Amino acid sequence: MSERFKRMLLGTFWIGLYLLLASGPLAIAFFGDPPQARSFWIEFSVALGFIGLAMIALQFVITARIDHINGPYGIDVIYRFHRHISIVAFLLILAHPLILFLAEPAEYLPLLAVWDAPARAVMAWAALLGLVAIVVSSIWRIRLGLSYEAWRVLHGILAIIILALALGHALGVGHYLAQFWQQALWIAMGGLVVLVTTYVRLIKPFLMKRRPWQVANVTPERGNCWTLELEPRGHRGIRFRPGQFAWITVGPSVWMVQEHPFSFSTSAERTDRVGFTIKENGDFTNQIGRIAPGTEAYLDGPHGVFTIDRRPGVEGAVYIAGGIGITPMMSMLRTLADRGDQRPHLLIYANQDWESVTFRDELPQLEQRLNLRTVHVLQKPPDQWQGETGMINAPLLDRHLPQRRGHHEHYICGPAPMITAAHQALAQVGVPLERIESEEFVLV
């Protein structure tokens, strides 16, 4: 069975399981001995509430960085799904009280007076308020001036509170949860979420603590970047696939809030020392140059599926990188060079200007060691520049891509607009969709 087919099967399995679990509450509600049916709109509204609640619980599992779940899709797709499906869950939950108000105003509108309302209604309002806060703080985080770290703590705490309140509301209403087994199933679901959260927040950091790393070197690179090299302290290091990434914590405690994802930029053939090339881009990345050798660090990884190792049979590969999106490509190229790979490789590398081209000086050496051709694309080329300029588009790709495009794998990494443009351009020059892989560096 081909790798691609296995991935498709696994991907379909997780989507099927998701749909089953998200709609499972309806089965719990109606199985056994259902209570007397109410009007269609009341039942419909309750069904929406139940599905929304199950979707919120599933969000904890989706974002738990479980490789089996992330594997078939890639982590950026999983996070995009998390963001979009949150809005769907929010709308379903919002529709639940709105439909009740419209369908039976005399019965339900008085519940708006929270001071007189029963506890189950107060919990529902508090959960809804929490949901509004979580959606607003996620969509407008930067406009609200929230740092990524503050947002992340708030997001986690709010999510747990919302789930507990919503569960309390459903159990308090009890209409479809009157029987012991129904209550037990929902409480078990809450328990599963607690288990997943405990694993992510306590057990995993504890395991990471037992495999510490230390900063070996911090080297400046072109384009406001630094290469941070880490070496294992008292263990044998890590095996990763070129193109994968890890979440890094630098400092004395593994439980620190500052934890950032970075692609390995070094060769996967070397496990005793790993390197990440990091562009100055904010409060954490601006400090990299000041990290002293010997400083403790922790790695959560490897993660990700953006790797040529998943396509051992391809004739060759095309890499389209924009700016710091070069790092996973660099790891792939360095690894392939170490392995003595003979296949043709083409790197199309877009940057603002010639001076800020990270790894500019190493690429010619890689061209000597590999069957590699590099095409630089500059937005602000220097005088006398003979190479490509402007944006990556279909005519540019058509000029350079190999003839047998369907037999080459195409990797794109860079800013989101570049990824979209490159995807479209590749499709225009006849590259089949299943031959294109991309990775975005922005998860939130």
Ligand SMILES: Cc1cc2nc3c(=O)[nH]c(=O)nc-3n(C[C@H](O)[C@H](O)[C@H](O)COP(=O)(O)OP(=O)(O)OC[C@H]3O[C@@H](n4cnc5c(N)ncnc54)[C@H](O)[C@@H]3O)c2cc1C
């Ligand atoms: C899979 C992946 C691989 C990456 N590989 C590299 C790489 O090789 N080199 C590189 O320079 N950058 C890489 N990044 C981007 C890098 O993680 C962010 O630039 C960095 O976390 C910014 O942190 P900051 O505190 O300096 O900036 P901030 O000012 O805090 O944030 C700038 C932006 O970075 C994003 N960000 C911040 N913290 C995180 C976080 N913990 N997790 C996810 N996103 C965050 C947010 O969108 C934020 O708006 C990668 C990102 C991902 C998702």
